[in-house]
Each structure stands twice: as C-alpha cells, then as structure tokens.
Amino acid sequence: MNNFSSFVAPLDDLAVIEIAGPDAAGFLHGQLTHDVTGLAPDRARLAGYCTAKGRLLGSMVLWQGRQGPSPALYAMVRADIAPALVKRLSMFVLRAKASLRLTRLRVLGVTLAGAPAGGLAAESGRLPGEELIKEAAVLSSQARAWDVARTSAGSWIAAPSAGADTARWWFVPADADDADDDAAPAPAMAGPQARQAADCWRAADIAAGLPWIEAATQDVFIPQTLNLDLIDAVSFTKGCYPGQEVVARSHYRGTVKRRMAYGIASGADADAGGPLAGVDIYNALNPDSPCGRIVNAAHCGGAAHVLMEVQLADLGGPDFRLRRADGPAIELMPLPYKIKAED
Numbered sequence: 001m002n003n004f005s006s007f008v009a010p011l012d013d014l015a016v017i018e019i020a021g022p023d024a025a026g027f028l029h030g031q032l033t034h035d036v037t038g039l040a041p042d043r044a045r046l047a048g049y050c051t052a053k054g055r056l057l058g059s060m061v062l063w064q065g066r067q068g069p070s071p072a073l074y075a076m077v078r079a080d081i082a083p084a085l086v087k088r089l090s091m092f093v094l095r096a097k098a099s100l101r102l103t104r105l106r107v108l109g110v111t112l113a114g115a116p117a118g119g120l121a122a123e124s125g126r127l128p129g130e131e132l133i134k135e136a137a138v139l140s141s142q143a144r145a146w147d148v149a150r151t152s153a154g155s156w157i158a159a160p161s162a163g164a165d166t167a168r169w170w171f172v173p174a175d176a177d178d179a180d181d182d183a184a185p186a187p188a189m190a191g192p193q194a195r196q197a198a199d200c201w202r203a204a205d206i207a208a209g210l211p212w213i214e215a216a217t218q219d220v221f222i223p224q225t226l227n228l229d230l231i232d233a234v235s236f237t238k239g240c241y242p243g244q245e246v247v248a249r250s251h252y253r254g255t256v257k258r259r260m261a262y263g264i265a266s267g268a269d270a271d272a273g274g275p276l277a278g279v280d281i282y283n284a285l286n287p288d289s290p291c292g293r294i295v296n297a298a299h300c301g302g303a304a305h306v307l308m309e310v311q312l313a314d315l316g317g318p319d320f321r322l323r324r325a326d327g328p329a330i331e332l333m334p335l336p337y338k339i340k341a342e343d
Contacts, residue, residue: 008129009109009197015082016105016172018065019089020072021098028062028073028098031089031241033223033234036073039064044146044157046233048213049085054222054246058085059213059233061170063148063157076107076157076170080215105172109159109201110136112167132171140167160231162207162336202298203305209335211260211295211307216278224250225258225309226295230337259339260295261310263320263330270304270328279323283314287325291318306330312339 019028029036034047044063048056058077065072077085086100093099110132136156139149145160152174159168205212211226222243228234229251236251250256276297280290292310299305308330310320320330 006112006133007197008132009201010194011107011109013079014107015079016103017075018072018103019100023096024073024098027096035235035238042148044148048223050243052242054243055219056213056221057218078212078214108171110169110171136169160208199298200300203300206305206307214277224256227260258309258311262333262335263306265304265322265328265330281308282321282325284319284321284325
C-alpha cells in the first residue's frame with residue numbers, strides 16, 4: 001500500500017477535543033452512540049454523534065485523560081468538523097459540570113510493518129521519528145486494537161489494522177503548553193515525504209474499514225450504513241442519546257439496506273478532480289443514477305483508496321465507477337470484518 005516499511009506520519013487532518021469536569025463522562029454518555037461511563041483507563045473507544053434523525057455529525061476516538069477532582073476525556077475527530085462539534089455539544093451541557101474545548105494537541109500516526117525501525121526521520125516535538133518507531137515496537141509486543149498506553153512522551157492509542165503483520169498507533173505528544181493560547185505550536189513535519197506518509201496512513205484507515213465523518217459527509221449517513229455497529233462503535237443497551245430511536249429501529253427491524261464497502265480506483269483519472277468525500281459513485285450495470293457515495297478517500301501508491309456507502313443489493317456483482325457511470329473503475333476489496341449475512 002505504501003513505500004515505507006515503518007514510518008511516522010503527521011496527521012494534521014485530526015484534532016483533539018478535551019471534555020473536562022466531574023460530569024464529563026456522564027454528559028458524553030448521553031450524547032454518543034457508545035458507552036462512555038464504562039470506558040476503562042487503558043482502552044479507547046470509537047463512537048458516533050448523531051442528529052435527532054440519527055444522522056452522523058461526527059465520529060470520534062475517545063480515551064481517558066487526567067483523573068482526580070476535575071477529570072478529562074479526549075475525543076479525536078476530523079479537524080474540519082472539530083470547532084462545530086465543540087460549539088454544538090457545548091449547547092447541551094446545561095447544568096452538567098463539564099466543559100469542552102478544542103486543544104492544540106497534535107496527532108501522529110506510527111506504523112510498524114514487520115520491519116526494523118527506520119522510515120521517516122522527522123521531529124515529533126518530543127521524540128524523533130526513529131525513536132517513536134522504537135517505542136511503538138516495544139508497546140506493540142502485546143497490544144491489541146484500542147489499547148491505550150501512556151509514557152512520559154505522550155499518549156498512545158492502538159489503531160485497528162487490516163493486516164496482522166502491521167501495528168498502527170495514534171500518538172498524541174504531551175504538550176505542557178496546550179492550555180496557553182499564545183504558545184507556539186509544536187514543530188510540524190512537512191514536505192512531500194511527510195504528506196505521502198499521511199496519505200498512506202489514511203489509506204490504512206480505509207483498508208481497516210475505519211470511517212471518519214468529515215465536513216463533506218456530516219448529516220448524511222446513519223451509523224449502520226458506515227458499519228459502526230459492526231466495529232463496536234454503537235451500544236444498543238446504553239440508553240438514550242440523540243438519534244437513538246432511529247438507530248435502534250433500523251437495528252431491531254432489520255431495515256439496513258446500505259452498508260460501507262472498501263474499494264480501490266487506479267489510474268490518472270482516479271487522482272484527478274479534487275477531494276472525493278461525499279462524491280457520488282455509480283454502478284455501470286445500472287447507470288441511470290448514483291448507487292452510493294464516498295465516505296473517505298486517500299491517494300496512496302498511485303491509486304485512490306475509498307470507503308463508500310452502497311446498496312447491499314449492489315455487492316453481488318458490481319461494476320462500481322467513480323463520479324459517473326463511465327468513470328474510473330473501483331475494484332471492490334475485502335474488509336477485515338464481515339457484513340452480517342442477515343443484512
């Protein structure tokens with residue numbers, strides 16, 4: 001999928017929101033699709049945030065921050081929706097002892113692909129890339145997806161991977177200046193190699209079947225059509241949250257007719273035309289109207305890797321095309337988890 005064995009990628013498309021206060025966990029528990037009050041300190045959790053109609057405004061990775069009288073939780077989201085999520089969620093805090101803010105924390109992606117430490121040598125703000133890879137190798141010996149580890153350098157969250165021979169970590173460097181609005185940001189990775197590494201990290205998210213809601217896809221999908229119920233991002237026993245009735249009804253009545261699939265489009269045409277999130281896809285066998293929509297896309301290895309919401313009926317023998325019925329062909333690829341047969 002990429003030209004690196006092990007590498008560090010600057011994930012500037014991600015941002016970290018802090019939810020702090022004695023009622024922070026209880027407040028979030030009543031807003032998101034998954035259990036927050038039961039979140040263990042050594043585990044992270046994927047969850048969605050919906051409108052009252054059950055459509056996703058955001059997807060996020062949650063983990064516990066500091067403990068004590070004013071505990072905090074962190075939520076990693078796409079950067080282009082982070083300010084809007086903070087504003088909207090803050091409207092519903094009301095009397096809860098909780099507050100939300102968009103932090104200055106950066107996110108790095110560290111990938112170990114069964115090779116000796118090496119790869120992208122760049123400053124992370126605390127540790128050089130090679131040292132980050134070495135530290136991730138130690139943590140990966142017994143880690144599983146969604147494990148959380150904390151070191152003096154920062155927080156590590158084990159990301160899901162499509163391959164058993166690849167370990168992936170989100171790394172959030174500790175930043176003592178985070179609360180200081182006038183503090184200079186940590187040094188950023190830059191240049192073509194860093195951008196390529198970030199693109200290939202996003203392609204690995206896609207291969208793992210991990211969807212991110214971004215600005216172009218807000219208020220479009222329900223959790224099940226993005227497979228969130230298949231990757232432990234929805235609890236059907238936790239109680240109420242915005243959109244819960246719609247999500248539960250789709251689950252218990254078996255009315256989910258669309259699911260998320262993974263595909264690869266190759267060639268120059270697949271790389272042209274700008275961002276792909278929210279773009280229509282077609283089935284050339286039924287070309288009159290779009291059959292689905294791109295959820296996320298990443299360009300890596302000369303191809304466009306895409307997650308796409310499609311009709312289940314089209315998965316039998318499709319000829320998916322990007323943007324138009326005669327557009328670049330999208331080759332359907334297997335996800336690392338199964339879509340339930342009863343769907």
